[in-house]
Amino acid sequence: MTILEELEDLIRARYPILYVVSGEETRVDAAVAGLAQRLGKQVLEWSCTTGLVPAGTSLQSQKYRHAATREPLAALDLVLDHVEPALFVFKDLPPYLNRSQPAVTRRLKEIARHLKDSLKTILLVAPSLELPAELEKEVTVVHFPLPTRDDLGALLDRVIREVEPSGQVEVDLDEAGRERLLQAALGLTLNEAENVLARILVRHRCLSAEQVPEFLAEKRQLIRKNGLLEYYDTVESFATVGGLAALKDWLVKRGAAFTPAARAYGLPPPRGLLLLGVQGCGKSLCAKAAANAWQVPLLRFDMGRMFGSLVGSSEENVRRAIQVAESVAPAVLWVDEIDKAFAGTQGSTFSDAGTTARVLGTFLTWLSEKTAPVFVVATANDISQLPPELLRKGRFDDLFFVDLPEAAERAEIFAIHIARHGRDPAAFDLPVLAAASGDFSGAEIAEAVISALYEGFSRGEELRTEHVLLALRETVPLARTMSEHLQRLRDWATGRARPASRRAGT
Known part of the structure; x- marks a missing residue:
């Protein structure tokens, strides 16, 4: 079921209040306008600056403006007084739903009972979910997804139609090049993707697959605004990774799974891999090379940034970081030294009131259930520090042991x-x-x-x-200083992990 079909079903079923979580007001407006036309309803919009006005009213127009309706309570009263079937889109209301303004929350509860017997629906639109407990039973939450490949393809086609007749821009896109651009644009909003295309046309006077880095630069901005993940610019390639032939072959094959041919074949997106081995032997380098080879963002997941002082904030930070990674997917999520990040989970109840254990649980659940094409590369040096539940099948596609080079x-x-x-x-x-x-x-x-x-x-x-x-x-190499530890690592990996290198005779 598409998001439009879901919204139409909820509106026709007379759900009184829908909370649409999206940062793309323009796309939501277009979707609501289409639904209203199909259902024969009016659309009225409210913001704290315009008040309640018919949808599409110009910012300069004063014809339908009533200053009093800029106040939420006055606008909600007009919803009650409105007689004809209508959809009311409230864009700035969630910040008013707090304990400092209980009257707004109470009014919404009262209106919800009234709307169940009418042909009117309120849609709250906001980029994040801010819902007081008093309204949880009255409001239905709908997550408006980011543009699909088809949506981005329609945008690209429109831009090409607009610029080709001028003759001032060269369009050099075959089917493979078009696919590369759309793949890079996934995870952006339509407005962000349109901005990138405009920047490409202004800067290069050419539209081709060579402009993929422009889309990655836009995603870098999204990551920096959030602050929980680090965006890594990398120039590494598999050619700059010495040895590790088996691991590099494995990564090359998984990279092909992001193509349309792979989707048509029925290949699911690769989940990720866990790299265990000696320090300084290329585990992190492989994560960088894979992201560069696949032309996707490389995001570093620093577990130290996740832990906060407030109860529940650490788990919320992990969920937010995951949401950001999924929002710019396809991407490579690099979890460096995961053994140190989750060391001590067994005693977490006594050391930090269970925070580390809960963070691990949140992360493991996502590893098992994720559907977004976020490829996780986790590296570890000490297997004894890893919780056993991290190693079970379904979390990662494979486990590789990276030994000293021959x-x-x-x-x-x-x-x-x-x-x-x-x-x-x-x-x-x-x-x-x-x-x-x-x-x-x-x-x-x-x-x-x-x-x-x-x-x-x-x-x-x-x-x-x-x-x-x-x-x-x-x-003096570290392998000699810590020879006993290295031997224990090799003993554990034998029969449990795939060797990253092709040893002589194999």
Whole structure:
């Protein structure tokens, strides 16, 4: 059932008060106007600046304006006095529904009983739900969804029809390019998407799939306004991830699930994966590379930002962060070091009155029940800190173990980081470097290259293999310092998690 069908059913069934949760007043107005025309009803709108006026009244017009109806009680009295079938759209009323103005709440309760026997319906429109307990039994809440792919497609077609005749804008969109643009626009309101298209036309004088980053920039603004999630701009790609061939292949296949062909095939959106392994071996790097390869926003879910001092605020912050992630979907939600975020849930009742346990419960329920295309990448270093309920099937698509790189992978990592600093990897003895860096993680290899650069610069010499070897000899890798912990991690992962790398002979 579509949102329009749901609204029509509720109006025809004489539900007295509908609370439409949406930040898109223009879309709601258009939907209500269409329903009113189909049902043969008038539409009147109320705001705190215009009062109660017929829908579509110009801001400059004074013909239907009555200053007295700017007060909520006066406007509600007019609803009672109105005789003909009508839909009343109240846009600024929810802020008045508080304990400081009990008369407005009481009046709505009284009107609700009257409207059940009439052909009139009140629609409260607001971007968030603010409903006092006194009205919970009288009001029906309807969540107005963000534009669908078809809605955005209609907007794109309209923009193209408007700009093509001028000849001043080049439109270079095949079916695949159009799909990429629409995929990037999902999660935006129609107004936001139209603004992005206008900015593209002004800035580039061209409309093509190459403008996908413009839509991602708009989503970055949405994330920054909320403050609970961090938006990460990333230039990483699978080419800058050394080794981890099995994990990269898995991610490439899941990325194809966002395409129309995958939807037609019946593929569900991928849910996510849990990456367990040694620090500095590329777990977080893979999250960044996946988001960049799939051309979707990368959002970092920092559990430390979720916890608040007020009772219930932590759980509410998690729900708000999830809503934001879903509102800009498709997206990658990166939960870094999830083992530390949920450490101590067993003793949460005694340490923080159960707050951590409740936050975990909220997050786990969403992982199991989510339908929005939000791909979750959770990373962990210590499996003993993870609650067992997080590991069950249905939360994540798969569990990968990221081990220390083997010799061939280390050579690949050296080549990536040497090239990143403007040197030709072919000028270095990569097999020798790989052999000298046993037990080194990818992060430690990257740091060794940087140390070698400092060494070469201090000597006034060009970077050479000898400088890197010196840096390696002066470094004690973490895997040797914490060898017992690493072995326990490997023992646990054997038979329980898929290896992220293709080992020799596999």
